[in-house]
Amino acid sequence: MSEQVATESKKGGHPLDFLLRKDRIPHIWCPGCGIGTAFSSCLTAIQDSGIDLVKTVMVSGIGCSGRAAGYVNLDSFHTTHGRAIPFASGLKMANPELNVIVFSGDGDLFAIGGNHFIHAARRNMDITVVCVNNFNYGMTGGQAAATTPHLAKTTTTPMGNPELPFNLPLLAIASGATYVARWTTLHTREFTDSVEKALVSPGFSFIEVLSPCPVNFGRRNRQKPLDTLKTYQEKSIIKNGASPLELDIDLKKGIVLGTFVKADKDTCSERYDKICRPADSAS
Amino acid sequence: MKPAVLTGEHYITGDVACAEGALAAGCRFFGGYPITPATEIAEHMADRLPGVGGTYIQMEDEIAAIASVLGASWAGKKSMTATSGPGFSLMMENIGLGVCTETPCVIVNVQRGGPSTGLPTMGAQADMMQARWGSHGDYEIIALAPSSPQDMFFQTIEAFNLSETYRVPVLIMSDEIVGHMSEKVVIPKAGKIATCSRPRPRGRKDRFRLYEPGPNGVAPMPAAGEGYNVHVTGLTHDERGYPALSVENQAQMMRRLIDKIHNNLDDIIRTESYRLDDADIAFVSYGVSTRTAMAAVDMAREQGIRAGLLRLITVWPFPEQQIRALAERVRGLVTVEINLGQIHLEVQRCAGGKAPAILAGHPGGTIISPEQVLQTVKEAF
Numbered sequence: 001m002s003e004q005v006a007t008e009s010k011k012g013g014h015p016l017d018f019l020l021r022k023d024r025i026p027h028i029w030c031p032g033c034g035i036g037t038a039f040s041s042c043l044t045a046i047q048d049s050g051i052d053l054v055k056t057v058m059v060s061g062i063g064c065s066g067r068a069a070g071y072v073n074l075d076s077f078h079t080t081h082g083r084a085i086p087f088a089s090g091l092k093m094a095n096p097e098l099n100v101i102v103f104s105g106d107g108d109l110f111a112i113g114g115n116h117f118i119h120a121a122r123r124n125m126d127i128t129v130v131c132v133n134n135f136n137y138g139m140t141g142g143q144a145a146a147t148t149p150h151l152a153k154t155t156t157t158p159m160g161n162p163e164l165p166f167n168l169p170l171l172a173i174a175s176g177a178t179y180v181a182r183w184t185t186l187h188t189r190e191f192t193d194s195v196e197k198a199l200v201s202p203g204f205s206f207i208e209v210l211s212p213c214p215v216n217f218g219r220r221n222r223q224k225p226l227d228t229l230k231t232y233q234e235k236s237i238i239k240n241g242a243s244p245l246e247l248d249i250d251l252k253k254g255i256v257l258g259t260f261v262k263a264d265k266d267t268c269s270e271r272y273d274k275i276c277r278p279a280d281s282a283s
Numbered sequence: 284m285k286p287a288v289l290t291g292e293h294y295i296t297g298d299v300a301c302a303e304g305a306l307a308a309g310c311r312f313f314g315g316y317p318i319t320p321a322t323e324i325a326e327h328m329a330d331r332l333p334g335v336g337g338t339y340i341q342m343e344d345e346i347a348a349i350a351s352v353l354g355a356s357w358a359g360k361k362s363m364t365a366t367s368g369p370g371f372s373l374m375m376e377n378i379g380l381g382v383c384t385e386t387p388c389v390i391v392n393v394q395r396g397g398p399s400t401g402l403p404t405m406g407a408q409a410d411m412m413q414a415r416w417g418s419h420g421d422y423e424i425i426a427l428a429p430s431s432p433q434d435m436f437f438q439t440i441e442a443f444n445l446s447e448t449y450r451v452p453v454l455i456m457s458d459e460i461v462g463h464m465s466e467k468v469v470i471p472k473a474g475k476i477a478t479c480s481r482p483r484p485r486g487r488k489d490r491f492r493l494y495e496p497g498p499n500g501v502a503p504m505p506a507a508g509e510g511y512n513v514h515v516t517g518l519t520h521d522e523r524g525y526p527a528l529s530v531e532n533q534a535q536m537m538r539r540l541i542d543k544i545h546n547n548l549d550d551i552i553r554t555e556s557y558r559l560d561d562a563d564i565a566f567v568s569y570g571v572s573t574r575t576a577m578a579a580v581d582m583a584r585e586q587g588i589r590a591g592l593l594r595l596i597t598v599w600p601f602p603e604q605q606i607r608a609l610a611e612r613v614r615g616l617v618t619v620e621i622n623l624g625q626i627h628l629e630v631q632r633c634a635g636g637k638a639p640a641i642l643a644g645h646p647g648g649t650i651i652s653p654e655q656v657l658q659t660v661k662e663a664f
Contacts, residue, residue, distance in 0.1 A: 021514065024525060054510045070526060075507040077357065078516035078526075079350065080380050086314075086347035088352025089505055090362070093338050094312045097359065098508050123561075129449060149310040183652075269338075276333040278284060 010180035034185035040109040045195035059088040065105035082113030106133040107149040121175035124269040133136030134213035142216030153220040157159040170244040178203030180261040182233040184210040289471035297461040300432040304439030311337035311589040312362040314351035321393035324365035345370035349377040359506030365391035379418030385450035393462035396647035406459035407647030409622035423544035426454040428569035428597035439656035444479040493524035500543035553596040561590025569595040570620040576619040576651035606633035616640040
């Protein structure tokens with residue numbers, strides 16, 4: 001147990017309180033929402049990983065999950081919609097000593113920000129991207145996203161979603177990510193462990209965490225708050241190393257969770273230094 | 284290994300001079316995306332930056348380019364990007380983030396004809412109002428207009444100095460003609476180049492407030508990774524940097540963003556005069572069109588018209604006082620620019636009816652000829 005955790009515990013607070021901007025609590029997340037669970041798992045992982053907290057930065061985009069950067073007591077950046085990854089890429093390339101975590105939602109990272117995601121993965125930018133996937137745009141009241149399941153009801157798909165969703169781990173793997181995992185907010189231990197591993201593994205790490213959104217997504221799709229978690233419990237299949245092709249989210253065949261890729265490749269800044277910097281250049 | 288400052292005489296394009304100016308100013312991060320006629324700036328930075336300890340990254344689009352520049356600036360590096368009209372349009376939202384979060388950075392717009400894809404290889408000065416108001420919301424910004432490769436060198440240094448001093452994105456509103464023109468550029472010794480860096484926090488880190496302004500209205504800026512635990516948001520925020528969505532906080536934040544520019548106009552605004560002292564017709568121009576206007580002044584004088592030129596080096600914030608003073612004493616004001624009336628509207632506004640203000644404009648694709656300007660003057664006055 002670190003000194004800070006011990007101090008917080010002695011004071012009677014939560015052991016991770018020092019990682020929170022307590023003066024910003026209460027948070028904006030609705031009752032039953034999974035973002036808080038995903039967020040606190042991330043804080044646990046950040047603490048347990050042993051990385052230097054002074055050198056650790058959280059970047060978010062816009063949306064419910066995008067508010068995470070406003071609650072974490074680290075250097076934190078709440079950027080424009082969809083642009084957390086390129087902002088984070090600038091931070092990392094300009095100072096490779098920083099540990100950069102992007103914490104944002106599915107709409108932010110994969111609709112408006114989808115292009116940045118695939119390119120950061122292709123470059124093997126040394127950042128960890130955590131995507132809270134709640135299958136819709138929660139902040140604006142529950143519209144269809146690039147992850148909304150086929151036929152699901154949202155405020156902009158009142159007859160059911162005619163489109164098909166992204167298979168996010170497949171997209172990440174195809175784009176070149178070196179660590180790819182998926183969990184749900186029910187699988188907090190596995191998810192926390194995954195984030196911890198991602199933080200210490202060099203290269204582009206991507207973790208999708210499925211999360212209930214009872215207020216906006218659940219109530220339009222006949223899911224009471226606990227139903228969603230029950231679905232995660234009953235329908236999920238943990239299958240590490242599963243083929244990315246079978247990772248589409250389909251309740252009939254089950255939701256595959258696990259760690260799918262752990263690869264070792266030079267990171268973007270390592271390759272830049274090797275290839276572009278002359279041996280005698282100033283640092 | 285080439286040094287960051289290439290002291291000596293060079294025969295280079297405006298784009299290359301801009302890149303060299305950036306390196307001399309201490310720029311060590313460039314987020315690029317190719318676009319005619321600004322590509323050469325990115326190419327030159329890609330070649331030069333790694334050798335001076337900097338980083339070039341080619342992003343997937345201009346939105347990513349400017350976002351990476353903002354991130355790099357918060358990592359503590361002087362950062363820039365360069366683009367032209369279509370890319371400038373894509374950058375607008377994040378330029379607003381830069382304004383709101385008071386992030387120093389430099390954005391070069393080597394202007395070409397528009398709207399839309401327009402005239403990629405041909406010059407214009409038609410993004411001047413976009414430079415002022417292109418991002419949503421109310422704000423102040425600084426924009427400079429170079430008229431030669433030598434200007435591109437010095438104004439890029441100036442842009443970094445202003446950006447770092449006032450913590451605001453600074454726009455260099457160049458154009459295809461200046462960007463692609465080759466001329467002699469003299470680069471002074473490194474020790475003779477004045478450079479500024481952002482104000483730095485002092486005192487206890489746990490008492491630090493991110494947007495508590497210093498004496499000139501600008502707050503000190505730490506970098507990520509220094510232990511200040513900053514929270515930086517594009518939401519309306521208070522002095523701690525925390526989101527604070529109220530009418531009062533909006534007024535307080537807006538006041539600070541605007542006042543830090545308004546209260547330092549004497550330091551920010553630069554103009555130059557040419558044969559203006561006894562002039563009764565005043566040309567007002569900026570960028571490449573000042574070259575046209577200077578030639579038109581000389582031609583007019585040969586024909587007995589007492590013309591002179593006020594050259595705007597700083598276009599935004601607009602040199603209102605200078606235009607007002609001119610309007611008090613001349614017979615007419617003539618704005619020379621490659622568009623159909625943008626800065627002209629500002630000149631007209633500031634003249635306030637004291638002197639007639641007309642436009643010698645052009646729809647874009649080439650410079651305006653001095654003859655055409657003179658003809659406009661003769662017809663109007």
